[in-house]
Structure formats: structure tokens, C-alpha cells
Amino acid sequence: MSTTFSQLGVxxxxxxxxxxxxxxxxxxxxxxxxxxxxxxxxICGRAPTGSGKTLAFGIPLVVRTKAAKPRKPQSLILAPTRELADQICKEHKP
Incomplete structure (x- = not known):
């Protein structure tokens, strides 16, 4: 049986x-x-390219940011390369 995002608490x-x-x-x-x-x-995770790491960290970030108080710093994402920063940005756009 496969796991759903809802079963993970998303x-x-x-x-x-x-x-x-x-x-x-x-x-x-x-x-x-x-x-x-x-x-x-x-959380700290290591997995091959294309294995879903961006959303593994991004989904909790989006959920917790939505629940944060407005007008307060909510999150900061650091990336070692411009290419990875672009990928992260694209994955998290609404």
C-alpha cells in the first residue's frame, strides 16, 4: 500500500x-x-538528484510559514548555487 501526503500530516x-x-x-x-x-x-536528508528533496524540505516550510504571524520573518532558504536557488524558487511558487 502506498503512502499519501495526507497520511504524513500534510x-x-x-x-x-x-x-x-x-x-x-x-x-x-x-x-x-x-x-x-x-x-x-x-530535518537533515541526503538523497540522489531528482528524488524529491526540494519538496521534502519545502512542504513543511510552506505549511509552517502559512501558520506564522504576519509581518514577521518567516523563512530563509540558502542554496549553494544559482541553479539550485532557481529550482527551489520554481518548486515553491503558488
């Missing part, structure tokens, strides 16, 4: 947004990290 509005992009099942790295990230725990 809110329905996020699951629906992912489904609109054709993303319906989490990758292994996402199964391991999303719950901890949603709980506010630090």
Missing part, C-alpha cells in the same frame, strides 16, 4: 495543490522527513 490544501501538479505520492525522502518537519523538528 494539510488538504497542500495535497490538492500537489495533485494539480501531478504529484500524488511522496518519494522516500519525503516519507522520512515531512512529518518531522511539520512537527517543527530539524
Amino acid at each position: 494539510p488538504q490544501w497542500v495535497s490538492e495543490a500537489l495533485a494539480r501538479q501531478g504529484i500524488t505520492e511522496p518519494f522516500q525522502i519525503q516519507k522520512i522527513t515531512i512529518k518531522e518537519g511539520l512537527d517543527g523538528d530539524d
Whole structure:
């Protein structure tokens, strides 16, 4: 049986947004990290290129940022290269 984003604690509005992009099942790295990230725990993951790392860290970030107080710093994402920064930006646009 496959795991769904909802089973990992991802809110329905996020699951629906992912489904609109054709993303319906989490990758292994996402199964391991999303719950901890949603709980506010630090997460560290390592996986090959194309294995879903950007969303593994991004989904908890988006959910927790949405719940944060307005007008306060909410998140900072650092990337070692411009190309990776562009990828992260594209993955997290509404």
C-alpha cells in the first residue's frame, strides 16, 4: 500500500495543490522527513538528484510559514548555487 501526503500530516490544501501538479505520492525522502518537519523538528536528508528533496524540505516550510504571524520573518532558504536557488524558487511558487 502506498503512502499519501495526507497520511504524513500534510494539510488538504497542500495535497490538492500537489495533485494539480501531478504529484500524488511522496518519494522516500519525503516519507522520512515531512512529518518531522511539520512537527517543527530539524530535518537533515541526503538523497540522489531528482528524488524529491526540494519538496521534502519545502512542504513543511510552506505549511509552517502559512501558520506564522504576519509581518514577521518567516523563512530563509540558502542554496549553494544559482541553479539550485532557481529550482527551489520554481518548486515553491503558488
